[in-house]
Amino acid sequence: MTRSNSTSRWNQRPEDSNWGDFGPDDQLGRLNLLTPAKVLQGVQEVREGRVFCLSLPLDCPGGTALNPRRQPPRIEPTRRGDRANMTYPLSRDNPHLLDVICDDTAHLALQYSTQWDSLAHMGQWFDLMGEGVPEMAFYNGFRAGEDIVGPIDYRGGDECAAERPSGAYRLGIENMAATGVQGRGVMIDLKRHFGTTQIAVGYAELMEVMDAQQVVVEAGDMVCLRTGTDEALLEMAGVPDMARLRNSFAALDGRDEKLRDWIIESGAVALIADNAAVEMLPARPAASDRYASHPLHDLCLFRLGVYLGELWHLSELADWLHANGRNRFLLTAPPLRLPGAVGSPVTPVATV
Known part of the structure; x- marks a missing residue:
């Protein structure tokens, strides 16, 4: 269930925060x-x-070396069928065409x-509801597993596969x-x-x-x-x-x-x-x-x-x-x- 406002997302905000001010x-x-x-x-x-x-x-x-989890970018041509779409002469497909195509894709952190x-x-672990139960939370009380989703849902003390694709909703x-x-x-x-x-x-x-x-x-x-x-x-x-x-x-x-x-x-x-x-x-x-x-x-x-x-x-x-x-x-x-x-x-x- 996704909560729609701060009143339902959190009852207390962290010290020195501005949650809710905007x-x-x-x-x-x-x-x-x-x-x-x-x-x-x-x-x-x-x-x-x-x-x-x-x-x-x-x-x-x-x-x-700076961060082992972040790989340098890798640039590759897109594909035109089974061929690389880089310096690709369209005359290969139609002898009347003069165009030469370059098109690429990047994989990067x-x-x-x-x-x-x-x-x-x-984010941080924080007791959003003031009930003595910390939760994984982000700015303005948005929650891990609901608003920011990873492949594993850690809520409730059990690890299980998330129900939605990973990402910041x-x-x-x-x-x-x-x-x-x-x-x-x-x-x-x-x-x-x-x-x-x-x-x-x-x-x-x-x-x-x-x-x-x-x-x-x-x-x-x-x-x-x-x-x-x-x-x-x-x-x-x-x-x-x-x-x-x-x-x-x-x-x-x-x-x-x-x-x-x-x-x-x-x-x-x-x-x-x-x-x-x-x-x-x-x-x-x-x-x-x-x-x-x-x-x-x-x-x-x-x-x-x-x-x-x-x-x-x-x-x-x-x-x-x-x-x-x-x-x-x-x-x-x-x-x-x-x-x-x-x-x-x-x-x-x-x-x-």
């Missing part, structure tokens, strides 16, 4: 703050008409390279795509301030950088965090040096309470980084015996409806913004409008 059946989260006025603010940042591609090549980082996490990407990436995802981007250049030394960035460190770079984040902004990881991945040319990646670069400290408070109060729509997770992983040890392995994913995706962008190519833009005394720009970044997907590749464009 409506009982909301599937957009903080994207609701990306209003026409915020789009106009982004447009007002366009002064030169110069554009920057903020995506890595879709086959970057290369291999499976949707979060292999530059990507968006949807709000269905990560709620909170899928298509909801994000339908908004256009266009507004004002704000750059925070962690590499310029800290270099490539590994550092967990909490509230104090973030404020230090923002003050030094005169960065102001307002509600409805999309926040970009440049660490230099993108440059390193491109230098590695498809063979990631995991020792270097694990021991270098700044990343957000998802267990820093003051940083979490800042994210809650900032009204930011998205946190975007050129690294693989936005936050530092593995995270610092938690104080309790039950905890989120990805504390920032928990706060952003599960509690606040704040979107996470990972493995973006930010360095060229960050350098240009610094050279021109700026840190704001128009950001256009819709994901694939692929119903049911929990993440998506994205080819973001910054216009300055």
